[in-house]
Amino acid sequence: MAAPLQYEQLVGKYNGDSSAKVLDAGEKKPIQVRLLDVMIDDKYKPQLLRENGRLKVVVETDANGINIDHPFPNPEVVLLSAAQTTQRDTTVEATAFIPQGAPTSFPPSKDDSTQDSTGNKPTVIFGQDDRVVFHDTSYPWRLCGRIQTAVMSGSGCMVGPRHVLTASHCVNWAGDGSAGWINFTPAYYDGSGPWGTFAVTTVYSYVKNVGELSDEQTAFDYVVLVLDKRIGDTIGWAGRRVFDKSWVNTVQWTFIGYPFDLTKAERPTFQGKVVVTSKQDFRTGSVLGHFSDYTACMDGGPLWGTWAGESGPSVVGVASTREGPPIAVPNGSTNEDNEFGGGEALVKLITDARTGAP
Template sequence: MTEPIPSADWETRITARPPAAQSREDPGHSFPPRPVAAVHVTPLHLSALDREISHELDGYLPDGVAVRAVPRPVPPEQVRPPLWRRPPGRAGDDDRGEGTGVFRPDDRFEFSDTSFPWRTCGRVQTPAGWASGVMVGPRHMLTASHAVPWLASGGADWMTFTPAQFDTSTPFGTTHSTRVYSWLRAHGADGIDSTEAAFDYVVCVLSRRLGDTVGWMGSRAYSTDWDGKPVWGHVGYPFDIGSGARPVYHPRGVMDGTVGESASGRTSFRIVHRNDAVAGQSGGPFFGWWDGDPWPRVVAGQSAENWGREGGPNAAGGGSALPALIDYARSVEP
């Protein structure tokens, strides 16, 4: 047992030494690199590969990682009440109703599951706010084009990705984007038009190979044969549930129809749907499971939420150009 020091009349002499010069220095901050390089992919880029671009890409399930087809919901006592919510279409005293991007019943729920494939989804942070994304390669993350902070100089401002972020918990860390590949730059300042919605996705190459740890989803070109089928899952970080800091899952999503658009020599779909989606979910994947595959495949990324009061649909971007963009980015920067 350590004895207390007895009270006494002691004289203590301390020799003061000046601190080392480096300890007086301001340590400063560490920032992601900016600007981020950006590549507007054209048919010339594809022809340089000297092979056909794939419209169906495999995913990756790391060894020993648990798999769940549906994420475990957050226990009821841990659910964070919405910051702001009115029933869709119902006006308040100021005659403003909640955007009809949310439809009754609201099937979304919070989860903190870090099994596969839920660990592949994450939060995208930019100087302008946040969006959602998903790993689609060893260091390749898919998110919305309109979420990218495009610069007039031709590149983009900084972007980071944190897979499976839940509040302040970041089990797999955060990494930054080093390059962005796109067919089309959607800015979204004045809304998203039909062509922008159809091509509203980019592939960000990350500074480290997160996919080796968390895995990644496969991808497949959306087919109109799947319209009306309640088979799609969606993960995003909406502002109205979890304050944009918790992943939210939407089960049994249905795609209603498609509108074909062309850009950069490719064709993509604006996929209209009435799955619940609000700001923050942009870039989050719509994905499905196929028999025999150990991982799901992304078919679209959330693009535009309808904030009118006429009950119009939301929109996602997908089609053969989506896996083609992923394939190109994975090929030139494996």
Template sequence: MPDSNEKPVSFKELERHFQARKAVNDTPIQIERRFHVQADREPVVKTRLERVDRGDNQLHWEIVVELDGIRAGSRALPPALKGQAVKAERRKVSEDELARQLTSFIPDHLGFNATPVELQKSIKTIREVVGERRVATTIFGTDNRRAFRDTTYPWSTVGLVQTNRGSGSGVMIGPRHLLTVSHVIDWTAPAGFAADWVRFTPSYYDGTAPFGEAYGSHIYWYVKEDGDGFITGDEANFDYVVVVLDRRLGETTGWMGARGYNDDWDDLAVWSHMGYPGDLNGGQRPTWQGGFRVDGTDADAQSILHKADVFPGQSGGPVFGFWDGDVGPRAVAVQSWQTSSNNGASGSMDMRDLVARARSEFA
């Protein structure tokens, strides 16, 4: 187990310290896919299976669900979230103890790759504005984002977050714990609830959901982003939430660990990021970029500056590194905002503490 001051493993050394492996066993997994309906009585449900031939000699199946008794033209939404605001306060346990508690987890049914192996060519679906006045860009120099299909660990832990406000990215940070940004959450919840619905689909790719999906049931936060379209002040430092999911999805996908950022790590080219950018592939495929530097802003609650390439949709995706002695990576921040001079992630010590609280109160 690394101590709190140990530096992350150099990006060039990753595959030496964290060797790729196949799954320990081939145990089939159970997944859930869901949708919601309105009906005046309990619907009658019928299901059937049909083979799908795609010419690749693989066994593809279509699951057909027929529902009888649905109210015509009705729309139904998922459950809203309970929750509570949390006050950032002095930590009651040591950083080394929290590092031991907030470790990562790799299920035996998943393989491991320190960098994704199923890289894909991206299609540019939103192009930059070109004219006499250049708009603020979030791509610095060459675009280094790479789309991927890899479902080994840790690529299995990141997925698409969907809410009433649109979509973003998120990462499993515990057995039933999702880390994402505050500004993707719909805080205009029905009476008696903290926030409206959240759906998480890990390893979402072109509509597929190899690990199923889960919905939020509870939420922890420090600051609610106010929805005005700008991330300013405390919003930039605290633009993250932990959503407790309604089932232990992490036992299927695995999860990343969490760690507070140490400013001694400024300028180390050791960090990676994953997310779902809207300008590539219509936000339907995850992208990855690795080996970039960050610069913390010297506080427990930090905006962590970087020049990794980002676009809306990547918000909530983790900034993470690997430490010798761990089984997998740890997230230190989530992508939050962008300008023409820097991109910014929110995280550090207070983020780690929020994760610790959510994981201790919802095992």
């Protein structure tokens, strides 16, 4: 099976080829950016302030403080059977979409101020820390963003007009099987994103993962979140592909996430030469082992590659688990690796979510 472009080829593609698919005339609609949406009592009088290039909404309060309710509803949960993927076409793949005129770049613009202040920290890092902190809203980096729930934050990636791919264990699953509120901010950086924050209305999933995961749970540790707005029409989305076994130890991939250890999950990082060292299949799901740097809150981030003739990247895996303690040099063992979830089931989940909630 054809392999994706390698690092040096990507530099030439994204910096020299800005061709883009054109939206149908009926789809060229501006999107309303929600900068702030909170519920407060009528007794408070909001004021709009501008300070040092930032816009702030403030209210006067007393010693009892102010109770601000979040505006995000609890999403509906659609639980699918992974076994059903064996009965359907598992070769369905779709390419990425880039809006006409969107700027492109590779690699992303490095955030030197953050990189200099953080340095290398001893977490689940193999050898030298290869993660690069960046601040870039061009394509394809704008497709990635931060996931936020009441209990944690994670990483995610646009895979459709209003569809975000992340890890199942990033969802705040309740004991009764429901899911707590969750939102997504594309291109999140230091508290906000250029297109605002979007509420999740529906969660498509195979499993409801919590706590430590078995290999089989990791093989299906992904969900598709359906947003309340079609922000993908404005910023684009990534495609999807089934990871082929011929790519083990032969292809360099890109991995993006929001690490807590480097940036407190406030700024994204990327690694541009990630190698998958093993592939274990559990029915239609796969565990993709790797020895790339992976720490808390990078969970749910995409592993993607870009193919010749396609407009943008396609996701082949989702960051799932971190093993420890770290080792200095990879020894080929799957007992000490980090892992992505992927496989045919990943492609079908995205397909089903986009079909069920277009």
